[in-house]
Amino acid sequence: MIIRKGLALMRNDTATGLICLCLLSSTLLAADGQSVTANPSPKAEAVKSVRLALPANASPVVNSIGGVFTRQVQQRCEAKVGRDGEAPLTVELAVVAGIGAEACRIEDGQGGGVRISGNDERGLLYGVGKFLRTSRYDKGGFTPGAWRGTSKPKCPVRAVYLATHFMNYYEAAPIEELHQYIEDLGLWGYNTILIHFPTWQFNGLADPAARKWLDRFKVVLSQAHKRGLQVGLLQVPGEGYKNAPREYLGMKVPGNFRGNFGVNLCVSKPESHAHLREIHDAILDEFKDVGLDYFCFWPYDEGGCACKDCWPWGGRGYLSISREMVPRIRSRFPASKIILSTWCFENEDDNNPDGEWDGLTTAVNEDKSWLDYIMADGHDDYFPKFLLDHGVPGRLGLLNFPEISMFGMNPWGGYGANPAPAHFEKLWGRIKHMGAGGAPYSEGVYEDLNKAIYAQFYWDPERKAEETVKEYAAFEFSPDWAADIGEVVRLFERNHNRSAIGSDAVKAFDLVARADAAMMPSARSAWRWRILYLRALIDKEFFERKGKREGETLKAAFEELTRIYHAENAHSMPIKPPQIR
Numbered sequence: 001m002i003i004r005k006g007l008a009l010m011r012n013d014t015a016t017g018l019i020c021l022c023l024l025s026s027t028l029l030a031a032d033g034q035s036v037t038a039n040p041s042p043k044a045e046a047v048k049s050v051r052l053a054l055p056a057n058a059s060p061v062v063n064s065i066g067g068v069f070t071r072q073v074q075q076r077c078e079a080k081v082g083r084d085g086e087a088p089l090t091v092e093l094a095v096v097a098g099i100g101a102e103a104c105r106i107e108d109g110q111g112g113g114v115r116i117s118g119n120d121e122r123g124l125l126y127g128v129g130k131f132l133r134t135s136r137y138d139k140g141g142f143t144p145g146a147w148r149g150t151s152k153p154k155c156p157v158r159a160v161y162l163a164t165h166f167m168n169y170y171e172a173a174p175i176e177e178l179h180q181y182i183e184d185l186g187l188w189g190y191n192t193i194l195i196h197f198p199t200w201q202f203n204g205l206a207d208p209a210a211r212k213w214l215d216r217f218k219v220v221l222s223q224a225h226k227r228g229l230q231v232g233l234l235q236v237p238g239e240g241y242k243n244a245p246r247e248y249l250g251m252k253v254p255g256n257f258r259g260n261f262g263v264n265l266c267v268s269k270p271e272s273h274a275h276l277r278e279i280h281d282a283i284l285d286e287f288k289d290v291g292l293d294y295f296c297f298w299p300y301d302e303g304g305c306a307c308k309d310c311w312p313w314g315g316r317g318y319l320s321i322s323r324e325m326v327p328r329i330r331s332r333f334p335a336s337k338i339i340l341s342t343w344c345f346e347n348e349d350d351n352n353p354d355g356e357w358d359g360l361t362t363a364v365n366e367d368k369s370w371l372d373y374i375m376a377d378g379h380d381d382y383f384p385k386f387l388l389d390h391g392v393p394g395r396l397g398l399l400n401f402p403e404i405s406m407f408g409m410n411p412w413g414g415y416g417a418n419p420a421p422a423h424f425e426k427l428w429g430r431i432k433h434m435g436a437g438g439a440p441y442s443e444g445v446y447e448d449l450n451k452a453i454y455a456q457f458y459w460d461p462e463r464k465a466e467e468t469v470k471e472y473a474a475f476e477f478s479p480d481w482a483a484d485i486g487e488v489v490r491l492f493e494r495n496h497n498r499s500a501i502g503s504d505a506v507k508a509f510d511l512v513a514r515a516d517a518a519m520m521p522s523a524r525s526a527w528r529w530r531i532l533y534l535r536a537l538i539d540k541e542f543f544e545r546k547g548k549r550e551g552e553t554l555k556a557a558f559e560e561l562t563r564i565y566h567a568e569n570a571h572s573m574p575i576k577p578p579q580i581r
């Protein structure tokens with residue numbers, strides 16, 4: 001799935017291109033329940049040690065959040081975080097219901113300390129994230145952030161979809177590194193990790209390759225749960241295994257955008273239908289010990305049958321098999337929410353040519369009790385016109401599926417970080433008034449900054465992408481360089497198209513080189529800085545060498561990116577950075 005989306009782009013590599021509410025008297029309350037502090041705390045001093053105070057009855061998740069705080073501070077500066085003894089600064093963590101689902105509050109604590117509370121465990125995680133991002137790590141210790149207030153997320157579904165194929169980062173990274181990366185995503189406001197069990201790659205559940213995949217990703221999802229995040233599966237209800245009986249195959253669907261890995265099965269033939277039911281039940285049983293908070297149905301890229309009984313797929317066969325699966329999902333995971341993706345419902349040339357939206361509208365008008373959300377998006381910049389014109393069928397919550405990984409660069413991430421704040425602000429702007437969240441499509445860590453931008457859109461739909469870039473830069477690199485890095489990111493976006501890198505690539509590199517020379521060693525050597533630095537270096541080299549991939553500098557840069565992505569054994573294209581021999 002979704003794999004096809006990538007392959008289509010490989011062939012056609014066109015460039016596309018906590019806010020706050022506080023009970024303190026100094027805070028201005030806004031009508032929507034969010035507000036901004038008027039008077040931040042007085043400027044704090046750097047400290048060499050921090051006492052972290054957890055509630056007496058701290059749950060395993062709250063303990064884990066304490067661990068995230070400790071790791072983050074200690075890996076960024078020399079200050080030590082302890083849970084006992086005396087320290088010049090106390091940071092108190094608490095869970096206190098009453099400020100809204102997943103909301104957080106940061107306020108002055110006793111004795112000049114800081115108190116971070118969450119309405120619930122995830123709210124606490126987000127409060128810790130905001131506090132960490134507004135603190136400093138470069139004045140000989142840890143300088144606590146001055147931001148005070150309460151903040152509540154607007155969109156309930158703040159998921160990220162991690163693609164797990166081609167030996168990409170999610171398949172290849174050491175598992176502890178992946179657990180930490182998922183923790184980091186939680187700090188930015190994400191609340192759900194979605195993955196896909198790719199049946200098309202395996203000959204059934206007993207296939208050793210399938211077992212290997214399940215052994216890894218069941219642990220990854222269980223660990224995400226232990227860190228307070230929700231997890232879900234995204235599956236294609238008409239997709240068979242690699243060895244699916246040929247007589248069950250469906251009829252090819254029209255167009256070239258919807259994908260087909262050769263195991264799209266018909267859901268109307270009784271034998272094929274029974275076969276799929278068996279497959280789905282066994283997959284759901286595999287995840288019983290993990291527990292699923294979401295299940296997302298996916299229509300195409302694999303999936304789809306154009307036979308007379310299934311077509312129009314999105315308005316008929318797809319709906320009937322998805323709906324039939326829901327009681328079996330809910331019997332195993334009673335609290336799970338159901339998302340119906342409509343990806344590629346339209347053929348991207350025309351508005352609802354096949355009547356898929358009409359079929360879906362009729363179906364949910366009759367009964368929508370089996371669904372919680374509709375997810376919609378298309379290839380590249382496309383968003384279904386039907387939804388913009390008519391709204392969401394059944395007035396269900398709308399989730400998007402933004403493509404933050406593959407747009408306009410091949411190999412994906414092959415040139416370092418690929419931030420595109422203006423691009424994403426434009427795409428989000430089309431639907432921010434009607435969105436209940438979404439799940440960016442991710443192939444790796446090189447789009448980490450794009451993930452942060454979307455996490456913050458979902459938290460506060462009006463947040464400017466540029467503000468998130470500056471907050472990211474201040475946290476990951478240094479507040480002193482946040483404005484310069486904001487400018488660098490603007491230049492990166494202007495030079496996104498590999499065949500049109502301008503002379504400002506030299507300016508971007510100069511800014512990055514200046515920051516590099518002044519930055520703390522911990523920030524300078526971190527992978528987030530290296531992928532940004534290498535992007536600037538590669539762009540400058542490309543400009544000066546008129547696009548030629550040659551020379552020791554580029555060779556070393558691509559090799560370092562390969563190591564950072566753990567892409568040594570990746571599918572040569574499109575995951576692995578270019579190699580110069």
Ligand SMILES: [Zn+2]
Pocket residue numbers: 250251265266267268269305306307308309310311317
């Ligand atoms: Zn069929």
